[in-house]
Each structure stands twice: as C-alpha cells, then as structure tokens.
Amino acid sequence: MLDLTAFNKKKYTPYETPLERADKLELFLGKDSPTIYIKRDDLLGLTGGGNKTRKLEFLMADAIKKNSNAIITNGAIQSNHCRLTLAASIRENFECHLVLEERIPNTFNQEASGNNFLFQLLGATSITVAKKGENIQDITKKIAHNLTKKGKTPYIIPGGGSNEIGALGYVNCFHEMKEQFKPLQIKPSTIICTSGSSGTHAGLVTGINISNEPIKCIGISIMRLKAEQLELVHSLASKTARLLQSNTSINREDVIIYDNYVGNGYSDPTPEMIEAVTILAQTEGILLDPVYTGKALAGMIDLIRKNKIKSDETIIFIHTGGSPALYAYQKEFTQTLKTNYQKST
C-alpha cells in the first residue's frame, strides 16, 4: 500500500488529470492497435502544465520546510522544468535563478520563442547561460554560494527535479491512475513514458513495484543509451523506494528502456517525432512536444507497428506535457504540413 501522507506536499493541480481513451488514434493505427489511454499530465497545474508540476509539489514543500527563499535549478535552453520551477517559485514568492545549458553549440537565442520567451515573461530573477562542456553543477553551486553571502537561503532543485523527493510525484501519479482503472474497468498491461532525467520513469516503476501490480513500464529514452539510462532509472527508483521505507527492492528487469528513438541526440528533431506529433494533433487534437513526448509517442507507434505491443492489450501513454516548446520548432513542422488554404472569394 502506498502511503505518501508522511511527506509534505503542495497542491498545484486542484483535480486529478484525466485518463482518456484515444479511440481516434487507435482507428488511425488500424487493426493492430491496442486499446490506448492517455494520462493527460499535460493538463497539470502551473504555467503550461507537464510532469514537473507533480515533482515540484514535493520539492517546493521540502524547500519551504527548510526555510528557503531562493530556488536555483538548471536545464536545457528550452527547459520545461525551468519554466515550471519558475512558475512554482512565483506561487511561493521565492526568487528563481535559472542556469540554462546550451547542449547543442550556438543554439541559445535570447529572442527565441517557446519556453525561452516564458522565462522572460514570468520574470526569472537571473538567467545564466552555460556553454556546452561547462560544468553546470559548479555554476549552480556558485550561484547558491553568492546568494548565501547575501543572506538568502537557497534551495537547489536538480535538473528535471529528478531526485527521490521529486520522483514521489510519479509514485503519486501511479496511485492516482490505479484509482482511475476501477471505474474505467481496465487492466492495463503497459505504461509508456518519456525517460529523460529519469524522475518520471523511476517514480512510476517504484509505484508499480510497491503496489505489486502486473504492469510493465516502458521508458523511451530521449538522450542516453540504454545501459546508462537503465542505471539512472534503477538507481533513482531504488532510492525512492528507500525513502518510502518500502522493503520491496527494484529489479533491473523492471526498468525497460528503448533508446532507438533519440535520433542524432537530445532535442534534435527526427522525422518520426514530426510524424507522431502531427498524428496526435490531427487525430485527437492533443499537442505533444518535439523534445520529449513527440519522441516517446514515435517510439510507442513503432512498437505497435512492429507488433511488440499486441492488439489485445490496454496501454497507457503518459503525456508529460511540454507543448510550449513546440512554438520554438515551427520551422521543422511547416515543411511537412499541407494545409489547404483557399481564396475567400
């Protein structure tokens, strides 16, 4: 039995996110399609929604418990995590300092749209841009040190909010979904999520393990090779289970990773990602993002087309959000879109 009541938690979403049947997507995928549900975590609270909101509910509560008043975190130049950490900091009336990592050389553009625009609109206290190869942990620590010297009490949230406190958000998500299975009368065989900084995947694996449910959790890597990602998720799931004082140990076999949908690297668009984002927009009217959920859905569609997921299964795709980043990638999409514009007369 999962018991998260011992942990302090803020509430940034005043409802459960829907678990919606994606029957138009099923129709599009044809007779080999399993029954597909989408967990709409893109509809979580805070600015623009997405998975970090669940992690931040626990992380910000911890920061408050530690009497902090300034948050520092880091992420990529279009980081959804930075956007949401900034939004949560505004809610708590904290300063928020962002360290943005330029993972592809010369890609940072102060004028860029998407999350970059939102960092400015939401009023980050400071933004430090680190070149590829610079040590962002050192930069983050230095900012914390300077804030302390100024009499502030800084709290560092790790990239992606992925430590055992943040991962509790996805233990909680599994718990929430389990309660939704009953009224829907479904017994899902598989949950599919994006596996990045690993908190989402690790939290789900921990939740499934503690509940002892016969459900597989597949993580689609968006950055690392399988062996490295597996270690990351396994290690965090094990720490999360320990934090929960659970005596279940997490087996490596319970961490399933596919690393063949990354393409050339983190945030580099693939044709399959563009296809997946377009399919979901045009079948279900749901927006994904180009860096995470677009690649994860591309992976899920491929696994269905290759019959690795069978038509008699019920599966859940975790929509972890990120659509604000879409607006920074318009160019990559417009080449393939064929809108039928007509003259008005």
Ligand SMILES: Cc1ncc(COP(=O)(O)O)c(C=O)c1O
């Ligand atoms: C939209 C979106 N989906 C998925 C992920 C990956 O989640 P995690 O970092 O917990 O592995 C991220 C991480 O930033 C994200 O922004």
